[in-house]
Amino acid sequence: MTQADYIRIGKEHFIEVILPRIKAISSQVTDNILVFIEGSVAYGYCDQNSDVDMDFFIDTDTSDELRSQITDIFSGETYWKESVRVSYGFGGDYWKIKHIINNDMNRFWKEFNPYAVNNLAQAISVWDPKNLLPKIQERVGFYPEDMKKRVIRGLWVTINDSGVYNFKEALNRNKKSEGRIYLYRAVEAMLRLIYILNNLYYPPTKWLSKGLQQLDNDFGALKMLEEIEENNNLIDIYDLFMEVYRNMQQYMSDKNTIEKESVENYPCIFGKPFFIFNAF
Numbered sequence: 001m002t003q004a005d006y007i008r009i010g011k012e013h014f015i016e017v018i019l020p021r022i023k024a025i026s027s028q029v030t031d032n033i034l035v036f037i038e039g040s041v042a043y044g045y046c047d048q049n050s051d052v053d054m055d056f057f058i059d060t061d062t063s064d065e066l067r068s069q070i071t072d073i074f075s076g077e078t079y080w081k082e083s084v085r086v087s088y089g090f091g092g093d094y095w096k097i098k099h100i101i102n103n104d105m106n107r108f109w110k111e112f113n114p115y116a117v118n119n120l121a122q123a124i125s126v127w128d129p130k131n132l133l134p135k136i137q138e139r140v141g142f143y144p145e146d147m148k149k150r151v152i153r154g155l156w157v158t159i160n161d162s163g164v165y166n167f168k169e170a171l172n173r174n175k176k177s178e179g180r181i182y183l184y185r186a187v188e189a190m191l192r193l194i195y196i197l198n199n200l201y202y203p204p205t206k207w208l209s210k211g212l213q214q215l216d217n218d219f220g221a222l223k224m225l226e227e228i229e230e231n232n233n234l235i236d237i238y239d240l241f242m243e244v245y246r247n248m249q250q251y252m253s254d255k256n257t258i259e260k261e262s263v264e265n266y267p268c269i270f271g272k273p274f275f276i277f278n279a280f
Contacts, residue, residue, distance in 0.1 A: 055089030
């Protein structure tokens with residue numbers, strides 16, 4: 001089944017099953033609701049195990065009772081179409097869409113979730129009578145420069161602290177389990193940063209390696225991941241990790257991605273604004 005098949009299933013399910021129920025309750029909501037596909041189908045990463053993940057945003061004032069009724073339509077039962085699960089979200093404040101619509105972007109970037117912003121940027125419209133999604137996607141196309149630098153600094157701290165330093169320290173002490181913990185923390189941050197350096201939001205962790213194949217520059221990460229899959233020698237893996245690390249370090253230095261001292265000596269970051277998150 002292709003991405004187009006999943007998109008069709010999601011749209012048809014909403015139009016055939018959900019929309020009539022909303023119309024029966026409130027024409028006001030019908031005229032002021034955005035429904036969109038997110039997750040792996042929107043990314044183009046869907047496979048035979050994928051659901052169609054969808055969510056909604058009501059852009060009008062409603063009573064708590066009416067909002068609860070609408071939410072229950074979306075999430076009150078498990079939906080299936082053509083043997084595919086159609087999963088509707090909760091339409092909650094998690095997305096911070098109201099801030100975007102109001103163009104209160106300073107507040108949005110103070111409260112955003114990296115998983116949510118990636119989904120919004122790649123969302124596929126299902127129902128949008130007010131044409132909200134293009135406005136949303138224009139405003140969250142990518143991080144503003146200051147936030148981008150904060151994210152890069154935070155990821156670089158994790159790569160250095162967990163990978164360059166603590167992974168090696170664990171190996172020196174023959175602490176293999178701890179070494180693997182540090183390795184995977186560092187690799188997750190490394191893959192996330194690779195997306196950012198390619199001027200893209202990173203996807204949830206389960207899709208990090210799949211998306212690398214579409215990037216202009218993976219800094220050698222795909223080769224490193226192959227080694228991690230096939231080679232249990234942590235010293236060999238550390239050496240390959242450091243090869244990717246040096247490629248990224250040189251690139252950030254050449255491009256003035258963040259301050260030169262932060263690239264070369266990561267403790268300098270602790271005196272600057274940085275952003276660390278571990279969601280998804």
